[in-house]
Amino acid sequence: MKKLHEQIRDEMIQNNKRYWAGDNVSEYITEDKKNILIDEATEAFEGVLDALLIDRFNDPNSHGTARRLAKMYFNEIMAGRYDPAPNATAFPNDSQDRYEGMLVVRSELRSMCSHHHQPVSGVAYIGIIAAEKLIGLSKYTRIAQWCARRGTLQEELANDIAREIQKATGAKDVGVYIQAIHGCCENRGIMAHSSLTQTTVLKGAFADDAGTKKEFFDNIKLQQEFAPR
Numbered sequence: 001m002k003k004l005h006e007q008i009r010d011e012m013i014q015n016n017k018r019y020w021a022g023d024n025v026s027e028y029i030t031e032d033k034k035n036i037l038i039d040e041a042t043e044a045f046e047g048v049l050d051a052l053l054i055d056r057f058n059d060p061n062s063h064g065t066a067r068r069l070a071k072m073y074f075n076e077i078m079a080g081r082y083d084p085a086p087n088a089t090a091f092p093n094d095s096q097d098r099y100e101g102m103l104v105v106r107s108e109l110r111s112m113c114s115h116h117h118q119p120v121s122g123v124a125y126i127g128i129i130a131a132e133k134l135i136g137l138s139k140y141t142r143i144a145q146w147c148a149r150r151g152t153l154q155e156e157l158a159n160d161i162a163r164e165i166q167k168a169t170g171a172k173d174v175g176v177y178i179q180a181i182h183g184c185c186e187n188r189g190i191m192a193h194s195s196l197t198q199t200t201v202l203k204g205a206f207a208d209d210a211g212t213k214k215e216f217f218d219n220i221k222l223q224q225e226f227a228p229r
């Protein structure tokens, strides 16, 4: 009898569905299935602790760690893989006094690098020139966090956020700038404690029009003066 994660994997392979660390697989997961997957991941993490020669039976701090890890992956640090897209109701922006300016939203981000499963923390600045639809301000952050709560690379994350914001708003002019600190550079490897990585993705006027691009980065500077990270 195949385990549930094997059954779902087979189904995804059959459908040519990509299931990389940064991909969302929510269409294959229900709440009930998620609970079974958490059980299966618990068992697998128990195997990892055993292989690391950690006494998960007598060490009170390691007792229950496998289940804590399994739940943390599914419900927190990788929740953006298993949860469907946040529902971002769009409001029409087509009346006479429609908003035509640039909007820049600053979103706190918590993510994880898919190479080392180390935390990535930072902030994304999402810029958009309002199109026919507007979404609530908090939705930008919800969408950004949904993209971030997976195993990602910062370059990939900026692309994902830009694409999902375009999808939710119908806007073609979108800019995303991310500044983040990577656990994999701080806690291991080069152990550089203040290394900061920046990535930028520019679409439409943000890429093609020098004035729009400058206004976006001027706005980011203003935001950083107001709320320095």
Ligand SMILES: [Zn+2]
Binding pocket: 113, 114, 115, 116, 117, 118, 184, 185
């Ligand atoms: Zn890494």
